[in-house]
Amino acid sequence: MATLQRESDVAATREAVVAGLSAYNAARVGPRNSxxxxxxxxxxxxxxxxxxxxxxxxxxxxxxxxxxDEAHRGAGHGEALVALAETTARERGARGVYLSTMSIQAPQFYPRLGYQPCGVMEDYPVAGHRIHHFAKAL
Incomplete structure (x- = not known):
């Protein structure tokens, strides 16, 4: 028999859940190789x-x-960081990149770099805003 309960030891509960989910996922798609x-x-x-x-x-x-940092925006540093991340990912054998950004951040930035929208959740983090999800094949 199993019982449900709220846990005060979040770390131990998280460790058990991560271990169980990791084993489940690895059996189906291989090790995470994080x-x-x-x-x-x-x-x-x-x-x-x-x-x-x-x-x-x-x-x-x-x-x-x-x-x-705001004082350094507009000089291409964001594009350069994303490009370096993509290069690193390719070198490690990645097939793609995915990310999320809130409407208060930079959802217009990623399509300029070839990212495709793959979902939007309304009223996140608060009513009237949204979170945008993007992906890009490498």
């Missing part, structure tokens, strides 16, 4: 003024975060 990706843009003093955080998993790169 590899983190971190790229930075630094100013003349070495301070990070932009960057991209992602994860290579299976045959895809997931871009989780992309940020450029």
């Amino acid at each position: 590899e983190p990706l971190a790229l930075s843009l630094r100013d003349d003093h070495g301070v990070i003024v932009g960057g991209l955080i992602g994860e290579l998993k299976w045959e895809w790169l997931h871009i989780d975060l992309l940020w450029i």
